[in-house]
Amino acid sequence: MLNFENIGEKFVKVVNSPEWSELQNKFNNCNDIYVLGHGGNLAIADHAAVDITRLSNGTKNAMCPGSAIVATSLINDTSFDQWMVNWLRQRTCTRTKSQMKKSLVLGVSSSGNSMDILKALQWATDNNMEIAMISSRDIKVQVGGLTKVLLGAEYYHTAEVLTLLLTYELTHGSGNVCPPIGKNNPESLEELNWKGNKIRKHSYPDEKINIGIDFDGVIHKCSKGYYDGTIYDSPVEGAYEALERISKKYTIIMYTAKAKPDRGLVNGKSGTELVWEWLKSNNMSQFISKVTAEKPRAVCYIDDKGVEFKDWNSCFRRLEEKGIL
Numbered sequence: 001m002l003n004f005e006n007i008g009e010k011f012v013k014v015v016n017s018p019e020w021s022e023l024q025n026k027f028n029n030c031n032d033i034y035v036l037g038h039g040g041n042l043a044i045a046d047h048a049a050v051d052i053t054r055l056s057n058g059t060k061n062a063m064c065p066g067s068a069i070v071a072t073s074l075i076n077d078t079s080f081d082q083w084m085v086n087w088l089r090q091r092t093c094t095r096t097k098s099q100m101k102k103s104l105v106l107g108v109s110s111s112g113n114s115m116d117i118l119k120a121l122q123w124a125t126d127n128n129m130e131i132a133m134i135s136s137r138d139i140k141v142q143v144g145g146l147t148k149v150l151l152g153a154e155y156y157h158t159a160e161v162l163t164l165l166l167t168y169e170l171t172h173g174s175g176n177v178c179p180p181i182g183k184n185n186p187e188s189l190e191e192l193n194w195k196g197n198k199i200r201k202h203s204y205p206d207e208k209i210n211i212g213i214d215f216d217g218v219i220h221k222c223s224k225g226y227y228d229g230t231i232y233d234s235p236v237e238g239a240y241e242a243l244e245r246i247s248k249k250y251t252i253i254m255y256t257a258k259a260k261p262d263r264g265l266v267n268g269k270s271g272t273e274l275v276w277e278w279l280k281s282n283n284m285s286q287f288i289s290k291v292t293a294e295k296p297r298a299v300c301y302i303d304d305k306g307v308e309f310k311d312w313n314s315c316f317r318r319l320e321e322k323g324i325l
Helices: 007-015 018-029 040-054 068-077 083-091 097-101 115-126 156-173 186-193 239-247 271-281 312-321
Strands: 032-036 061-063 103-109 130-135 146-150 210-214 251-255 288-292
Touching: 007 156, 018 103, 018 130, 018 146, 018 156, 032 040, 032 083, 032 115, 040 061, 040 103, 040 156, 068 083, 083 115, 097 103, 097 271, 103 115, 115 130, 210 239, 239 251, 271 288
Parallel strands: 032 061, 032 103, 103 130, 130 146, 210 251, 251 288
Antiparallel strands: none
């Protein structure tokens, strides 16, 4: 019988490691995922990229240089060691700095000696992307910021199958569903990923699973208004507990004028970057799915400047009570 080296035991050990927790957090916080591998691991990487996108409920865009035409063209143009660097450069040439920071390059290797992948990881970290590597054996070179998940498998088949299982665990760990057989068409996936009840006809499921929350005045005190453009204030009392509670049932989309693309940089950073930094420093980023300047589809909106609308007569009364009209 083929030796799979107690693959289930290895899976549990990896998923319970601090390195895996670090990788899962990077995965959850990134929108674009670039999965790299070659040989059998290229097939695993290609499969993983397809399913990460398909099962992500619209939150991840994953890709892999899985075409032999792409690989051989780039290898011919440069060299084997550099072809993945060139592929990454091409795939990210239109990405903004903030988009690059919300990108993860995930390398897959059995030996840990895949120089083309290691060079791509180095290029990625040089360009402010998150990086990680799933490898059966340790990596001999040092790459700053690299999260290493080591499998400790002796056989290629064990490492490849275990890696594929772990890519599904990343999807599961991001709050999305890995479907049972026969439940993997787009309509079934939407139903499996909904956290709400039935939606209106011709509408979208996210209006039952999202809650939109304003940032300034609701999460961030913002007691001095725009001030100098920084996010200078402390959290609104109870904000952490509120986000924690709401996130258990709904996906939280944070909206703010700070994320508008025409807002100037402050200390070299966009408003979106500053919001994420503040959320992380106050241990709240774990509850937030997205920061946007757009009004998201949602169950409801929590906003300190909001005026609830039921009909125009009652709306005018509220506007008058607030001294707006």
